Amino acid sequence: MMAGVALETYNQVERNALADAMEVMVRAFDPAFGEAWTLPQLSGVMTMPGTWLTIARLDAAPLGFALVRSVLDECELLLLAVAPLWRGRGIGEMLLHDSLRTARRRGITSMNLEVRSTNNAIRLYEKSGFEYVHRRPGYYRGNDGQLHDALSFRIDMLP
Numbered sequence: 332m333m334a335g336v337a338l339e340t341y342n343q344v345e346r347n348a349l350a351d352a353m354e355v356m357v358r359a360f361d362p363a364f365g366e367a368w369t370l371p372q373l374s375g376v377m378t379m380p381g382t383w384l385t386i387a388r389l390d391a392a393p394l395g396f397a398l399v400r401s402v403l404d405e406c407e408l409l410l411l412a413v414a415p416l417w418r419g420r421g422i423g424e425m426l427l428h429d430s431l432r433t434a435r436r437r438g439i440t441s442m443n444l445e446v447r448s449t450n451n452a453i454r455l456y457e458k459s460g461f462e463y464v465h466r467r468p469g470y471y472r473g474n475d476g477q478l479h480d481a482l483s484f485r486i487d488m489l490p
């Protein structure tokens with residue numbers, strides 16, 4: 332865990348928090364894979380009850396974020412991102428584990444996610460206890476029109 336990194340969670344649309352997440356978003360996702368969201372998409376999902384956004388900051392600067400949507404006792408990790416210069420220092424793991432803790436605290440008993448089959452993040456998910464569920468062929472469309480498979484992962488948590 333990186334010293335000095337603070338996590339803050341938002342449960343509804345807050346303009347500054349969305350701007351911070353977008354600052355990371357535009358740098359974190361390779362456009363080749365079509366995984367990044369736009370501000371209207373992010374803001375739209377934040378209007379849905381049960382969605383939360385957690386931002387990792389060092390002083391005021393946003394370094395990463397996690398976005399989770401929950402329905403009843405299940406949730407989905409929609410996005411996890413760390414700015415390229417800050418990777419490999421445990422910030423992604425910190426955000427993921429915080430999301431799992433928040434979910435448990437809210438009475439949620441499972442978390443699902445989809446990840447591109449060639450994404451290194453799979454190591455982080457497996458290391459954190461997620462289990463492979465199935466493959467979705469051609470789930471992501473890159474900016475060159477090429478399709479990429481997604482893998483679904485799930486973790487069950489004791490209530």
Ligand SMILES: CC(C)(COP(=O)(O)OP(=O)(O)OC[C@H]1O[C@@H](n2cnc3c(N)ncnc32)[C@H](O)[C@@H]1OP(=O)(O)O)[C@@H](O)C(=O)NCCC(=O)NCCS
Nearest residue numbers: 359410411412413418419420421422423424451452454455
């Ligand atoms: C995935 C991502 C969030 C990881 O963030 P991070 O802060 O670098 O991750 P951490 O430093 O906490 O690493 C945790 C573990 O993830 C795995 N990992 C992360 N990046 C890796 C890489 N490039 N290669 C191999 N393993 C990697 C490792 O198992 C690592 O644990 P270890 O250091 O003990 O081996 C970051 O790489 C990212 O933003 N990627 C682009 C966006 C994305 O694809 N997000 C996931 C899908 S939504």
